[in-house]
Amino acid sequence: MRQLGFTSLDLAALVWFFAAAAVQHGLRAGRGRAPGSAARGGRGAVIDRAWRVSHYAAEHFNYGLRAYYFALAALAWLLNGWLFMGSTAWVVFVLYWRELRSAALASIKQS
Numbered sequence: 001m002r003q004l005g006f007t008s009l010d011l012a013a014l015v016w017f018f019a020a021a022a023v024q025h026g027l028r029a030g031r032g033r034a035p036g037s038a039a040r041g042g043r044g045a046v047i048d049r050a051w052r053v054s055h056y057a058a059e060h061f062n063y064g065l066r067a068y069y070f071a072l073a074a075l076a077w078l079l080n081g082w083l084f085m086g087s088t089a090w091v092v093f094v095l096y097w098r099e100l101r102s103a104a105l106a107s108i109k110q111s
Helices: 008-030 042-078 081-100 103-110
Strands: none
Touching: 042 081
16 A cells, blocks of 8 residues: 555545445435425325335435445455455445345246
């Protein structure tokens, strides 16, 4: 790390910045407003808006989880570059397996 001009303190600050950004992103995703009154578009419109809010909240929650997973992999950079590459590859593999090869997805595709 000395060859690049970075110290361990610089890298720790960088990892802390990304972790704080992930937390802030997760907190922003949880905010929202309650759907409007039923008088504006009927019950179906309220249900549709509630579905959209819950969909966006779940999507952003997953983005926040991925940020934590990659932040933990980035912590390995403080120890060794090869460990960083290995842990990042492991995170990519686990995310691929959980999102595209899960039993839940298989059961949804069968329906």
